[in-house]
Amino acid sequence: MFAKKILSELYSWSKAIIFAIVLALIISVFIIQPFTVSGISMEPTLDGGNPMDQEQKGDRLIVFKTPYLLGKIPEYGDIVIIDSRVDRSRTIKDDILESPLITLLTNSPEEEIAWVKRVIGKPGDEIKIEDGQLYRNGEAVVEGYISAKMENDMEATVVPNDKIFVMGDNRNHSTDSRVIGPVPVENVLGKVVLRFYPFDKLELF
Numbered sequence: 001m002f003a004k005k006i007l008s009e010l011y012s013w014s015k016a017i018i019f020a021i022v023l024a025l026i027i028s029v030f031i032i033q034p035f036t037v038s039g040i041s042m043e044p045t046l047d048g049g050n051p052m053d054q055e056q057k058g059d060r061l062i063v064f065k066t067p068y069l070l071g072k073i074p075e076y077g078d079i080v081i082i083d084s085r086v087d088r089s090r091t092i093k094d095d096i097l098e099s100p101l102i103t104l105l106t107n108s109p110e111e112e113i114a115w116v117k118r119v120i121g122k123p124g125d126e127i128k129i130e131d132g133q134l135y136r137n138g139e140a141v142v143e144g145y146i147s148a149k150m151e152n153d154m155e156a157t158v159v160p161n162d163k164i165f166v167m168g169d170n171r172n173h174s175t176d177s178r179v180i181g182p183v184p185v186e187n188v189l190g191k192v193v194l195r196f197y198p199f200d201k202l203e204l205f
């Protein structure tokens with residue numbers, strides 16, 4: 001009788017644990033996901049930490065994923081997480097395998113495929129950089145968030161359908177659409193909605 005009770009308790013606990021794991025997986029794949037900034041491409045808006053000091057990590061962010069999984073086009077100025085592999089199609093399998101829960105359980109090595117950038121252009125926009133000034137559809141874009149004037153110009157390019165043009169705020173030290181080209185909307189993993197660490201820099205976006 002005692003053994004049966006123990007087995008019943010273990011069964012109940014195992015169901016609760018499995019349910020919690022499945023729920024956490026659903027949330028991280030389809031709703032929200034944490035992200036740690038790496039590198040200097042979004043300074044001064046976001047801090048990527050100190051590459052010489054492993055203890056000094058970058059800003060921690062919360063990313064809202066749902067709208068972009070449904071194909072929503074980001075708005076100008078949104079800070080988004082993208083899959084930088086623009087030459088391949090993403091599937092739901094990618095979202096599942098890249099979930100922090102799955103990488104933790106499988107001890108998978110981290111790949112630097114997810115970049116944090118700012119949305120500059122949407123489908124059909126003409127983007128140009130001339131004399132260090134960004135132009136969108138012929139109009140100068142006021143950007144109070146960039147760290148310094150851009151050193152290199154860029155010939156006019158039109159953003160294709162179902163793609164966006166992204167750039168880092170640290171324009172002279174950012175690999176972005178100027179290098180990899182426009183990013184497919186399906187490669188937008190989510191919008192940054194909150195910086196929750198460091199606590200003294202708590203901020204909604």
